[in-house]
Amino acid sequence: xxxxxxxxxxxxxxxxxxxxxxxxxxxxxxxxxxxxxxxxxxxxxxxxxxxxxxxxxxxxxxxxxxxxxxxxxxxxxxxxxxxxxxxxxxxxxxxxxxxxxxxxxxxxxxxxxxxxxxxxxxxxxxxxxxxxxxxxxxxxxxxxxxxxxxxxxxxxxxxxxxxxxxxxxxxxxxxxxxxxxxxxxxxxxxxxxxxxxxxxxxxxxxxxxxxxxxxxxxxxxxxxxxxxxxxxxxxxxxxxxxxxxxxxxxxxxxxxxxxxxxxxxxxxxxxxxxxxxxxxxxxxxxxxxxxxxxxxxxxxxxxxxxxxxxxxxxxxxxxxxxxxxxxxxxxxxxxxxxxxxxxxxxxxxxxxxxxxxxxxxxxxxxxx
Numbered sequence: 001x002x003x004x005x006x007x008x009x010x011x012x013x014x015x016x017x018x019x020x021x022x023x024x025x026x027x028x029x030x031x032x033x034x035x036x037x038x039x040x041x042x043x044x045x046x047x048x049x050x051x052x053x054x055x056x057x058x059x060x061x062x063x064x065x066x067x068x069x070x071x072x073x074x075x076x077x078x079x080x081x082x083x084x085x086x087x088x089x090x091x092x093x094x095x096x097x098x099x100x101x102x103x104x105x106x107x108x109x110x111x112x113x114x115x116x117x118x119x120x121x122x123x124x125x126x127x128x129x130x131x132x133x134x135x136x137x138x139x140x141x142x143x144x145x146x147x148x149x150x151x152x153x154x155x156x157x158x159x160x161x162x163x164x165x166x167x168x169x170x171x172x173x174x175x176x177x178x179x180x181x182x183x184x185x186x187x188x189x190x191x192x193x194x195x196x197x198x199x200x201x202x203x204x205x206x207x208x209x210x211x212x213x214x215x216x217x218x219x220x221x222x223x224x225x226x227x228x229x230x231x232x233x234x235x236x237x238x239x240x241x242x243x244x245x246x247x248x249x250x251x252x253x254x255x256x257x258x259x260x261x262x263x264x265x266x267x268x269x270x271x272x273x274x275x276x277x278x279x280x281x282x283x284x285x286x287x288x289x290x291x292x293x294x295x296x297x298x299x300x301x302x303x304x305x306x307x308x309x310x311x312x313x314x315x316x317x318x319x320x321x322x323x324x325x326x327x328x329x330x331x332x333x334x335x336x337x338x339x340x341x342x343x344x345x346x347x348x349x350x351x352x353x354x355x356x357x358x359x360x361x362x363x364x365x366x367x368x
Contacts, residue, residue: 001144007137010097010108013065014074014133015090018056025060028053031088035073036269038080041167043109043160045071046085062089070097070108075130076269077230077241078123079116083109095136103141107149110156111141120241126214169364173357174235181306184350185342188312194342200335203263203294203304207331208256208286216249224250226285227258229266232275234309245285256286261301265290265308271329272317274308276301290334302354303347304339313337 006012015032018025033048056062064087065071073080074095083105090096099105112119122139123129143149186192199205208227209216217223223244231238250257258264260282266273267290277284294301307313316337317329 001142003140003142004102005137006097006139006141009100009102009141009143010070011100012133012136013063013069013096013098015092015094015096016060016062017091018052018060018062022056025053025056027051028056030054030057031086033071033088033090033094035076035080035091035093038071038073038082041164042080042082044085045082045088048088052089057089064089065096065098068099068105070099070105070112072096072112072119072136074132074136075123075125076128077120078129078131079112079119079241081109081112095131095133097136101146103143104146104149104153106153106157107143108141110153116241126212129214166364170361173361173364177235177306177354177357178310180353181310181350184346185312185340188310188315190340192342194340196338197341198335199292199304199337199339202299202339202341203292205290205292205331205335206255207267208289208291209253210288213287216245216253218244218246218249220244222246224283224285225281226250226287227264227281227289228287229269229273229289232264232266232273232289234273235275235305237275237278237281243287250285253285256291258282258284258286258291259293261294261296263290263292263294263301263305263308265292265329265334267330268328272308272314274305274313276305290329290331292334298344299339299341300344300347300351302351306350306354307339308337312340 020026028051030052031048032050032052033045034050037049038045065084067084067086069084071082071084071090072095073093075093097108099108119131120129122131122135124132124135144152185194190196220242223246226243226245228243230241245253258277258281260277260279262277264275264277264286267288292304294304308317317333
């Protein structure tokens with residue numbers, strides 16, 4: 001088995017963002033992708049959320065990458081990966097690999113996907129970590145012959161198929177929760193005429209550490225687990241890619257130390273995505289995310305979380321985000337989010353239903 005540097009067996013191309021202030025560069029039909037569009041399930045990507053114009057390509061000098069290119073996010077966050085299903089362009093958040101005949105692009109995809117932690121360890125930068133083209137070029141990979149690569153890919157794709165099936169089953173259960181929410185509380189237009197309050201009337205809202213948080217980072221063995229946006233799912237905690245604060249940094253930022261039943265809401269990337277802090281994560285810290293401390297006598301944290309993730313809250317959040325290239329949601333907007341507030345007894349009844357469904361989700365997740 002031979003060992004190569006990626007720079008020796010792949011052409012590495014980056015992207016850029018046309019000026020967002022020039023309207024003629026946007027809303028065309030040329031595919032232009034950003035890291036925010038990739039997720040854990042991304043594999044073959046054949047479209048993009050935003051499109052640019054041919055004029056933007058011509059005036060900006062953007063370089064496309066062909067079908068089959070392995071797309072690797074190099075910042076915010078590092079390590080998202082997919083394969084281009086067609087020719088497209090991208091922003092500066094990628095270092096993309098056009099494979100030579102020495103390596104199967106799907107084999108490279110699975111190699112990168114399985115080494116997210118390693119890729120993050122290579123990140124450099126004070127404000128946020130990034131891996132450069134030079135760093136990616138120096139990454140070494142063991143490569144068997146092409147036929148063996150294809151066999152490895154075949155096995156991994158079968159495993160992926162099982163995982164996709166399980167996720168579909170979990171999605172059905174999630175939809176059951178959403179349907180129950182609408183059944184009990186009505187649609188986002190408040191069809192059942194509940195009282196409406198601003199979030200600030202039932203919760204104290206703040207933001208996690210935003211001033212040079214990396215100055216507090218340390219190793220897992222010495223530090224305090226700290227939330228970032230990528231640890232927040234829609235109603236659940238993503239137990240991956242943690243950073244850790246020093247004990248001194250943790251205490252210095254004691255205002256953002258989390259308590260059980262706090263809400264965490266994403267500010268940038270997937271703005272408005274919310275989860276609840278469970279007992280296992282109480283005492284952690286938080287970086288650049290909104291933290292809501294609910295008054296549990298007025299609102300059940302899990303009801304508030306579901307409302308935020310449902311169209312009821314999401315529509316308001318979408319209207320309140322700013323920034324073209326990087327969508328952003330702030331504390332003031334969440335404070336003013338209008339919340340339907342049914343009786344606490346009904347909120348608790350809904351949350352009891354959610355907990356029962358979650359038990360089924362645990363069973364599905366544990367099926368091998």
